[in-house]
Amino acid sequence: MAPRCTTRGAQYARIAPIEYHHEPERFRGRGVVFLAWDDEGYWGYWDLEPDGPPTALEECPPSASAAEVVSWGRERAPRVLIRPESDPSRYYWAGAGQPSEKYTTLPIWDETS
Numbered sequence: 001m002a003p004r005c006t007t008r009g010a011q012y013a014r015i016a017p018i019e020y021h022h023e024p025e026r027f028r029g030r031g032v033v034f035l036a037w038d039d040e041g042y043w044g045y046w047d048l049e050p051d052g053p054p055t056a057l058e059e060c061p062p063s064a065s066a067a068e069v070v071s072w073g074r075e076r077a078p079r080v081l082i083r084p085e086s087d088p089s090r091y092y093w094a095g096a097g098q099p100s101e102k103y104t105t106l107p108i109w110d111e112t113s
Helices: 067-074
Strands: 004-005 010-013 032-039 041-047 055-065 079-083
Touching: 032 067, 041 067, 055 067, 067 079
Parallel strands: 032 079
Antiparallel strands: 004 010, 032 041, 041 055
16 A cells, blocks of 8 residues: 555545656756655655756655755755645745746745744
8 A cells, every 4th residue: 555645634645656867966956846744744856847857856855844855955956845834735935046937926935934
């Protein structure tokens, strides 16, 4: 049976394992990192899109700390999106600097929360 993940009433199964790129380091500074809270903490991954075809590059180590996973994301990509514990149904911009391109409508993640 696949592990279950829940987010405040929403429940889904992680059906198949994601195969990550064997050389993610060569893509530093590109792509987007997606981070999300579930009932057990934060998890996420780094993807090459929109700077290339959708390619899962690396999995974020699980953590209970939003600041920790955002820092991990910022080390890899200029675009970091997070669904924080306080509002897990909505993405927030957590990238370095102001939101870019299609992300300008996202609220800015408050690092102090």
